[in-house]
Structure formats: C-alpha cells, structure tokens
Amino acid sequence: MNKRRVLYGLATVPPLVLLSVCAYKALQRKRHSLPWNYDVYLSFRGPDTRSCFVDFLYTSLVAAGVHVFRDNDALPVGEEIGPELLRAIRSCRIVIPIISEQYAQSKWCLRELVKIMDCHKEHGISVFPVFYKVELYDIRSGSGNFEEALSKHMRVWPDEVAGWRKALTMVTGPMVTGLKGWISQITANGNEAELVKIVVGRVLSELKTTGIERLPLFPILMSNHHIRSWYHHHLEKRRLHSQVFLAFRRCDTRDSFAAYLHIKLVAAKIRVFYDDDTSLLGKFILEELMNTIEHSKISIPIISQNFTSSRWCLRELECMVKCNKTKGQKILPIFYKVNPWDMKHMSPCFEVDFRKHKENYPNECEGWKRAFKEVASFKGWESEKIANGHESELVKLVVGEVSRLLKNSQT
Ligand SMILES: *[C@@H]1O[C@H](CO)[C@@H](O)[C@H](O)[C@H]1NC(C)=O
C-alpha cells in the first residue's frame, strides 16, 4: 500500500530554509507515531446518505486516486468506538463528516464526531465537513431535529451529551482554525454533482500541499541532506516490495487511466511502484528508479501521445528493455491511444520529440529511440482496439494478465 505522509503547513510558512529542518523533525515524529494509511475518512449517517451522496463522493474520490476509508458496515458492536475505527480516523489526513438531517440521532455518529474533533486538535488532521441539506443554525444553536435528538439522548447518556454538543458546535464554527466546509443547498445552487467535484478538488489540493511524496515541489528541501536520505529510504522501501513498475506520462494519463489501473492492481493485492512525478525529481533519483525497475517482476509502460516528450519516460523504457534482455523481465506495454505502427516507423509526432532530445542529450537519445521502436513490436494492448475503447475492460485484462504472470512466477 502506498502510504502517504504529511508535512503540515509546508506551503504556507516561510522561510523555507528553517522549515526544512523543522519539517524533517516533524516528519520523523509523525512517522513513528502515526502511520498514514488512508488519505480520507468519510463519516456519515448511513440511512441518510449512504446510497446517494456518500456513494457518489466515495467513487469520485477513489477514481481520482484517493485512498478512502468509508465505514460501510453495520454499527459497531459494544458501547465504544472500535479501536480499528479510531485507528482509521487517526491514520487519515483528511476527515469529511457529512452532517445530515438524522445525523444527531445516532450516538455512533456523535461519538465519532467527538473523536474526529479531538484528532483535529491533537494531530492536526484536516476536517472538511459537508452540511447535507441541514441548517447550520439548527446545529449550532440546538434547534429543530438536532435539538430533538440531543434531548432524547440526554435521558440515556447524560454524561456524553455535553461533549456531543461541543463537537457539533465546533464542526459548524470558524472557531477551530483551518475548518472549512460546504453547505449542500447553497454550494453550486444545490447541484450535488458539482459539490462532489468541488470537494474532490479541495481534497486533491490539500493532499498535494501536504504530501511527502510531493516533496520535490520544494526544491530547497531537496538540498537538505536529511530529507534526501529520508526520500531515499522511502523509495527503497517501495522498491524492495514492488512487483510491478508502472511507467506513464503524467500529463496524459496520471489523473485518468494510470490512476485507475493503479487502483485496480492494488485492489488485486499486487504491489505496484507508481511514481507519480518522476519529472520533478532530481538526478540522484535516476539510479534508484532504475534499480526499482530491475527489482520488479513486470514492467508496464503506458505509451501515450506525449510519452516521448519526457526523457524520464524514455529512460525508464530503455531500462525496461535492458532488463528484458539481461534478466528476461516481462514487459506489458499498453498503447494508449497510440498506434504501434506509428511508433515503429517514427511518425512525425514522435520524431519531433526525439529531435529535441537529441540537441540536449545527444549521447542518450539513440538508445531511447531504439528502445521505443523495440517496444512497439512487443505484445501488448492497444487501448482503442479493446472493447471499443472501454478502458475499464482494458484494465480488467491487464490486471488479469499480471495476476496470472505473478502466480506462474511463484510456482
Ligand atoms: C501532447 O501532444 C499534443 C500533440 O502531440 C500536443 O498538442 C500537446 O500540447 C501535448 N501536451 C503536453 C501537455 O505536452
């Protein structure tokens, strides 16, 4: 599983130099205390929203490559919030409580909300509430449905109700710094599909500004020896455990096909090395990337229209071909909206890129070109020819083939 780790406030607090040291320390602490298993935790009242809004939000987040925890099961047994749930909340970077009409009727929801707000205070977890078809006023001032539910609870759990009220007030208020949320009725004129898009966008940008994997976005940090060695370590761990190396051109497929394939491979319990931004990495990473390819059992290059414009993609491809020659490593190319014939015969769209590379990397360029042409003759999948371009069918085929090959290689 691709664990993400966090640096808080990296984007906002200057000066960067001082920060690199603090960030590293914070990172070390976090690394030991909190494993980030999930990106997002969805907390909601099942009967109100499970089959509609939550389902839509969940699938949209997953499709965007976000790792989501959704408590999809029946209510927990016993009186306490289960330790797994608590651990899941604490392992998340962002919690989205969806406060709906019947939310306060469930003592589980309320207990969960208390834990969420605690985690927000103690561990700095981001909380982005969605107020789903409810009035903020009712929640904050205890009126309407919310007051009714809380009064009922008062008879049975008098000790807890005060805490629940406080959590409800906190989640609605600007009292807690960093809390932002949406009111479904007034966001995008009540258009829920738009609301889902907005929430997904916000989540992605939050993950981007806090993700350790985006560290290279802060070049000054990269000059910090500690961060660098941490990154090295991080990469090393993934490298040793990957079975499949996925290479793709970020601008073409990162948010679509590659993300989807990655999710499905992981769901099939296949360990994937998915470097989502090699172009930003410094040179020192190159060697490690090559090592990673060498240690994988299968390489999957997703050759797309702009693949050749990236020298990183070409370097990876060349390495794959080399590993096939020296170690018989398997390569499963996906020709994503490109034609292998065009590749083999160097159609102008690719030729242009190679000509540019030749100016800057005259020594390497010929090797890249050879590898590129060679891969064109490998057996793979042409996306447009599979199930009329239905990408989910293609993903199924790829996952099936990878599983089969991995199984065979074990026996
Ligand atoms: C990708 O390639 C197409 C055509 O070859 C070009 O028009 C487009 O600008 C490229 N996109 C990027 C992000 O490089």
Ligand SMILES: *[C@@H]1O[C@H](CO)[C@@H](O)[C@H](O)[C@H]1NC(C)=O
């Ligand atoms: C790579 O090498 C092995 C063994 O030499 C071979 O069986 C395999 O088909 C080759 N090609 C690809 C594309 O994997």
